[in-house]
Amino acid sequence: MTNKSLLVVNDLHVSVEGKEILKGLTLTVNAGEVHALMGPNGSGKSTLSFCLMGHPKYHVTSGRILYKGKDIAELPPNKRAASGIFLAFQYPTAIPGVTIANFLRAALRGVRGGDVPVKEFRQLIKTHLKSLGISESFMSRYVNDGFSGGEKKRLEILQMAVLSPSLAVLDETDSGLDIDALKTVAAGINALRSPERGILLITHYQRLLNYITPDHVHVLVNGRVVRSGGPELAHELEAKGYEGFREPEPVTSAAV
Amino acid sequence: MTTKPQVNINDEYEKLYGFHMPEHSVFKSEPGLDEDKVKQISGMKGEPKWMLDFRLRGYRYFMNKPMPTWANTALLNSIKFDSIFYYLKPTTGQSDNWNEVPEEIKQTFDRLGIPEAERKFLAGVSAQYESESVYHSMRDDLQKQGVIFLDMDTALKEQPEIVKRYFGTVIPPADNKFAALNTSVWSGGSFIYVPKGVKVAMPLQAYFRINAKNMGQFERTLIIADEGAEVTYIEGCTAPVYSSDSLHSAVVELIAMPHAHLRYVTIQNWSKNVYNLVTKRAVAQEGATVEWLDGNLGSKLTMKFPAVYMMGPGARGEVLSVAFANSGQHQDAGAKMIHAAPDTSSVITSKSISKGSGRTSYRGLVKVYPGSENAKSTVRCDALLLNEESRSDTYPTLEIDEKRVQIGHEATVSKIGDEQLFYAMSRGLTEQEAMSMIVNGFIEPFVKELPLEYSVELNRLVQLEMEGAVG
Numbered sequence: 001m002t003n004k005s006l007l008v009v010n011d012l013h014v015s016v017e018g019k020e021i022l023k024g025l026t027l028t029v030n031a032g033e034v035h036a037l038m039g040p041n042g043s044g045k046s047t048l049s050f051c052l053m054g055h056p057k058y059h060v061t062s063g064r065i066l067y068k069g070k071d072i073a074e075l076p077p078n079k080r081a082a083s084g085i086f087l088a089f090q091y092p093t094a095i096p097g098v099t100i101a102n103f104l105r106a107a108l109r110g111v112r113g114g115d116v117p118v119k120e121f122r123q124l125i126k127t128h129l130k131s132l133g134i135s136e137s138f139m140s141r142y143v144n145d146g147f148s149g150g151e152k153k154r155l156e157i158l159q160m161a162v163l164s165p166s167l168a169v170l171d172e173t174d175s176g177l178d179i180d181a182l183k184t185v186a187a188g189i190n191a192l193r194s195p196e197r198g199i200l201l202i203t204h205y206q207r208l209l210n211y212i213t214p215d216h217v218h219v220l221v222n223g224r225v226v227r228s229g230g231p232e233l234a235h236e237l238e239a240k241g242y243e244g245f246r247e248p249e250p251v252t253s254a255a256v
Numbered sequence: 257m258t259t260k261p262q263v264n265i266n267d268e269y270e271k272l273y274g275f276h277m278p279e280h281s282v283f284k285s286e287p288g289l290d291e292d293k294v295k296q297i298s299g300m301k302g303e304p305k306w307m308l309d310f311r312l313r314g315y316r317y318f319m320n321k322p323m324p325t326w327a328n329t330a331l332l333n334s335i336k337f338d339s340i341f342y343y344l345k346p347t348t349g350q351s352d353n354w355n356e357v358p359e360e361i362k363q364t365f366d367r368l369g370i371p372e373a374e375r376k377f378l379a380g381v382s383a384q385y386e387s388e389s390v391y392h393s394m395r396d397d398l399q400k401q402g403v404i405f406l407d408m409d410t411a412l413k414e415q416p417e418i419v420k421r422y423f424g425t426v427i428p429p430a431d432n433k434f435a436a437l438n439t440s441v442w443s444g445g446s447f448i449y450v451p452k453g454v455k456v457a458m459p460l461q462a463y464f465r466i467n468a469k470n471m472g473q474f475e476r477t478l479i480i481a482d483e484g485a486e487v488t489y490i491e492g493c494t495a496p497v498y499s500s501d502s503l504h505s506a507v508v509e510l511i512a513m514p515h516a517h518l519r520y521v522t523i524q525n526w527s528k529n530v531y532n533l534v535t536k537r538a539v540a541q542e543g544a545t546v547e548w549l550d551g552n553l554g555s556k557l558t559m560k561f562p563a564v565y566m567m568g569p570g571a572r573g574e575v576l577s578v579a580f581a582n583s584g585q586h587q588d589a590g591a592k593m594i595h596a597a598p599d600t601s602s603v604i605t606s607k608s609i610s611k612g613s614g615r616t617s618y619r620g621l622v623k624v625y626p627g628s629e630n631a632k633s634t635v636r637c638d639a640l641l642l643n644e645e646s647r648s649d650t651y652p653t654l655e656i657d658e659k660r661v662q663i664g665h666e667a668t669v670s671k672i673g674d675e676q677l678f679y680a681m682s683r684g685l686t687e688q689e690a691m692s693m694i695v696n697g698f699i700e701p702f703v704k705e706l707p708l709e710y711s712v713e714l715n716r717l718v719q720l721e722m723e724g725a726v727g
Binding site: 095097 | 673674675676678679680681682683684685686687689690693694696697698699700701
């Protein structure tokens, strides 16, 4: 662990409703890096993302999550958000009756720990809407209420841009997007790449990685990282499928 | 993952609304009710004989009618009718100038922001303190257009014919036990008449304040919108926090003549020691529209089922209501839509929130009489439960005696979802903030119909009720 390490996940075991899903996951994300975590359905990808954000149903039974050198196990989700962690949800939740404008303003207040002047807020929103190609009328819609898949993902990216996190975790942000939406979303993510920020892309498919080149790729199978490598690993996966990455025997895994 | 409540709701209510001033009155009846007291009230007001007879009819019905058995009987039967003060006259007269209102009463309304609201966005204001209206005013331009806005006692003196013609025609004395009680001891309330074709752009408002302990407030309101007229009326109400109970039992009658548009808005915020047992009913004639916007946050027990009788072809009725029941409260609210003519349509939207051990009930009736062809009715009730012990019940009744109709009913009960909470919290909101936001979103369909000043106020009230929702 260097002083650049934003996130260190060490031998993490996580259970949901009594069932162990993550079985010793280890992963380090440094500032300035983009990591892709790839894995088949049921491998524990979403579990990791919920666990990083502090979902109350996901229990860490052993292992540690260090963020900026501190154990965050006891922090509620809002404190994690305030410390700079952001999760773009795979299935964002609708909050009927609450406008995106009000929601974002409250979020920004929570993350910054104080009120944001109206003028500054408007300017900030305007800038990000423009760069993401989203119309201003979007702001008066209710959060995810009746949204298409593409709209939901765009809203996740907008929130990420506005909240400007240190660590962004994107859970299957590419799923359910047509090619144009995928490009917009990828452009939004690329715009956030910076030396101070770490990005963890969680994805089933390689196609998002055609637009965002990760620094590191990890393969998650049955709750553990079974292979790590560079961008070429994603192409290998694309060619071979997950069949070639079945969970190794315990003896072999020690050698990985 | 818990946040300590910052404010105790009752402390906060006490500070903002639940304060009381020293009690002064020019007349206060002895507690309890008998026939002599009814005569005394009528005599002091110098009423015509027909009104006294009317009161006495109401009194007899009240004494003879049993308590409703279909409602929250445990609470209803704990009302101590003998310890209630049925009439309290706080001042010698009414004023149209705030400076002439007695200091303590003026201070009360100042603290509640009424004079300020009047200056900013109201076309007329009436302020009732205990049994009588103490302040009343209306903009000159409306006066010139023939709009009448008076307290009911003054209306009986100044507009005797029109009052006699319509008073008690929508809600007769024998309608129910509490309407009968109101009929026998009514005092104050508003009388409004909007002439043919006059459209009153800004709302008229009445504010009802109880100050004394064990007080009974029985205002009587009658609003008549003549052909093609339009008017919005808003009422608000608060009371001090006392350990003994008060009783508020109003009767509100609305008459919308052909093609009139009448909107009646209530933000009920009584303290949690007030029984709020109110009868509200409207008649909508041909092509007329009546809308009840009914927000119930306060009181110990509220029973209120605003009704629209659609008597002419094409008449429309709407009830849009929000009820918030905190621990110790029962909001028994709903709506009645009576279709008695062809092409009539009605919409009921009921949103209720139960917190702690709070209880909400939706009780509704849609009745379609034979011959009401093409009647349409849509009922939607959404209940939101915030805690394990919160309770919500739905009692919908449909009586449809006509074949060619479209009737829809939809009801949902939900708990604040863990996933919604997690989503909002992952964006930096505390659990408390997340819950308040979800609740405010839930009632948004109601709030967005209110004038801006009231929607801000309502959101703030909900915020107050949400304090301590977590933990």
